[in-house]
Amino acid sequence: MDIKPVSNRMYGFLILFDMHTDFFYSVLADLKDEDTNERLNTKANHIAWLAGSLVQQRFDLENMLGGELKAAADELFKDNKGIQANVVYPNLSVYQDDWKKITPILREKLLNVGEDELNKILEFPGMSFPLFEMISFNTYREANTIGQIALWRRLLDYEPMKYM
16 A cells, blocks of 8 residues: 655545445445345435445545546436435446546545645535545545445345455
8 A cells, every 4th residue: 555645634534545445345245236225114325325425426526636537327426416216226336346447546636636735625505615624524424334334234134344
């Protein structure tokens, strides 16, 4: 794992980015596609939506850093779109392929992001904050969402997520 970021503020985020990269594959391991849209009669976000939203988040962050790539399921997730009833979300292999595609590109951008860019203010309807805070939030959300999928594994009677 080569981490020599331009910004010392990014070091910890890159460690977590690499951990989350591996955990994404681990938390999805051995899941059957027919189970990934299961909500167990709740309003909770299911595995397919959670996994797709993580992929979308990485593509969105890459775009904030100057890229123009789009996830295969962009239409289902763009503009922070929530879960949609009566929609069958893509198979996990679609998300895994996109994860494999975006991860090295985004990692390189995060590794080389400069202080001026980290301080750049992002504008969204009703709010604004620095890019650094967006990266902070995304890192937190990746961990949180992987944890939600890990819980779904247990609720759907799968083996626990493996960390190695």
